[in-house]
Amino acid sequence: MEVYEAALGRRSVRSFQPKAVPTALIQKMLEAARWAPSASNIQPWKFIVVKDPSMVDMIRKVSPGIFGKPTTLIVVCSDQERAYRLGGEQGRDYFTIVDTALATENIVLVAHSLGLATCIVKSFAASAVSELLDIPDHARPELIVTVGYAREVPKPPPKLTLNEVAYTDRFRNQLEMK
Amino acid sequence: MEVYEAALGRRSVRSFQPKAVPTALIQKMLEAARWAPSASNIQPWKFIVVKDPSMVDMIRKVSPGIFGKPTTLIVVCSDQERAYRLGGEQGRDYFTIVDTALATENIVLVAHSLGLATCIVKSFAASAVSELLDIPDHARPELIVTVGYAREVPKPPPKLTLNEVAYTDRFRNQLEMK
Numbered sequence: 216m217e218v219y220e221a222a223l224g225r226r227s228v229r230s231f232q233p234k235a236v237p238t239a240l241i242q243k244m245l246e247a248a249r250w251a252p253s254a255s256n257i258q259p260w261k262f263i264v265v266k267d268p269s270m271v272d273m274i275r276k277v278s279p280g281i282f283g284k285p286t287t288l289i290v291v292c293s294d295q296e297r298a299y300r301l302g303g304e305q306g307r308d309y310f311t312i313v314d315t316a317l318a319t320e321n322i323v324l325v326a327h328s329l330g331l332a333t334c335i336v337k338s339f340a341a342s343a344v345s346e347l348l349d350i351p352d353h354a355r356p357e358l359i360v361t362v363g364y365a366r367e368v369p370k371p372p373p374k375l376t377l378n379e380v381a382y383t384d385r386f387r388n389q390l391e392m393k
Numbered sequence: 394m395e396v397y398e399a400a401l402g403r404r405s406v407r408s409f410q411p412k413a414v415p416t417a418l419i420q421k422m423l424e425a426a427r428w429a430p431s432a433s434n435i436q437p438w439k440f441i442v443v444k445d446p447s448m449v450d451m452i453r454k455v456s457p458g459i460f461g462k463p464t465t466l467i468v469v470c471s472d473q474e475r476a477y478r479l480g481g482e483q484g485r486d487y488f489t490i491v492d493t494a495l496a497t498e499n500i501v502l503v504a505h506s507l508g509l510a511t512c513i514v515k516s517f518a519a520s521a522v523s524e525l526l527d528i529p530d531h532a533r534p535e536l537i538v539t540v541g542y543a544r545e546v547p548k549p550p551p552k553l554t555l556n557e558v559a560y561t562d563r564f565r566n567q568l569e570m571k
Contacts, residue, residue, distance in 0.1 A: 216395065216396055217394065217395075217396075217506065218394055218395075218396050218399045218425075218502050218503050218505070218506035219421055219424075219425060219503050219506065219507075221396045222424075222425035222428055222429070222499045222502070222503055223424065223425065223428045225428075225430075227430055237571070238569055238570065238571045239571040242555070242570060242571055243397055245555055245558075245559045245568075246397075246400075246401065246555065247396075247397060247400035247401065249552055249553065249555060249558055249559075250400055250401045250403075250552065251400070251498065252403070252405055252498075252501065252513050254515050256550050256551070256552075258552065258553050258558065260558060261558055261559070261560065261564070262558060262559040262560070263559075263560045263561075263562070263563070263564060264559065264560070264561050264562070264568065264569070265561075265562055266561065266562065266569075267562045270562055292564075309490070309515075310515065312487070312490045312491060312494070313490060313494045313515065313535075313536070314494075316490070316491045316492075316494035316495050316498070317494050317495075317497065317498045317513075319495065320429065320430075320494070320495045320498035320499060320502075321400045321498060321502075323430065324396050324400070324498075324499075324502065325396050325397050325400055327396070328395065328396035328397065329397075335430050335495075337432050337487075337488065337491065348562075348563050348564055349563045349564045349565070349566075350564045351564060354564065357491075358491070372434050373434070374427055374428065374434075374436065375427065375436050377420070377423055377424065377427060380423075380427055380436065380438060380439055380440060381423045381427075381439070381440040381441075381442065382439065382440070382441045382442070383441070383442050383443075383444065384441070384442070384443055384444065384445045384448055384526075385441070385526050385527045386439070386441060386470075386526055386527045386528045386529060386532065387527070388527075390423075390442065391416055391442070391444075392416065392420060393415070393416045393417040393420055
């Protein structure tokens with residue numbers, strides 16, 4: 216699937232079939248995440264693939280942002296220790312958030328191109344997730360990606376138009392279009 | 394170009410040819426950015442395409458993270474006012490960073506698939522950039538994407554292996570591979 220088509224066609228899916236995601240596909244999503252850009256190439260990220268049904272269920276219970284019953288979760292964590300050691304306070308407090316988000320977008324785009332459905336979740340009890348997954352103090356769950364096969368793909372949400380969000384040369388200066 | 398190939402093949406380029414980027418291609422990058430996922434669909438982003446050579450030059454001078462002479466910059470801003478109005482403090486302080494990063498990854502992947510070279514820059518004097526581009530107080534430049542045609546594409550940087558960054562079911566639990 217073309218990148219442009221994937222970026223426009225990907226939807227946030229909240230309704231899944233009870234069908235496992237093949238390991239080979241998860242591996243491709245993680246490879247794409249691993250090659251995301253990273254400030255000073257610090258790569259302040261860890262990815263936990265949760266497939267054990269009882270663990271998925273426990274995480275669902277502490278995550279108001281998870282809808283439906285995804286068969287797989289990818290918990291995207293920042294590695295605060297590594298980020299601070301290699302990038303100082305800015306590395307720990309800012310680059311971790313940016314870099315894990317960049318990697319997460321790679322995950323959802325590759326997933327979409329492989330026929331999988333995902334949703335990026337920000338609403339979860341981080342401390343409970345950390346405890347369930349044995350995440351050490353020096354790491355932090357930033358985002359959870361739900362992964363599965365869509366039961367239902369929602370229609371595109373309303374989006375601001377290009378003219379409402381983009382400018383040329385100065386803020387509020389009308390975007391030059393082709 | 395396949396999404397997976399784009400995610401793995403994209404490099405951060407810091408050396409550009411003096412060749413303008415067609416408006417139609419910039420428009421595709423912005424369309425992809427506009428369709429990025431966004432918490433509660435708030436879309437707390439603004440994109441300023443900087444093509445005026447003297448403006449590009451002035452921004453370069455206040456941006457230690459810009460290398461080479463890109464012909465185009467896309468300044469990715471958060472819209473703090475919108476984020477706070479629709480998402481409260483968490484919206485303003487956290488979702489803005491995540492969502493602008495998700496959109497930025499769409500930009501660089503689509504750019505790569507169109508034969509363009511980019512680099513995501515985090516090191517710049519935000520207040521100077523805001524003044525140059527008339528960015529109001531309620532918005533903030535988060536990231537700058539340099540865009541152009543590569544003069545030289547660097548080799549892939551050293552990356553942590555999949556086993557070093559990914560686990561199954563629990564932190565430090567070896568990743569299940571196909």
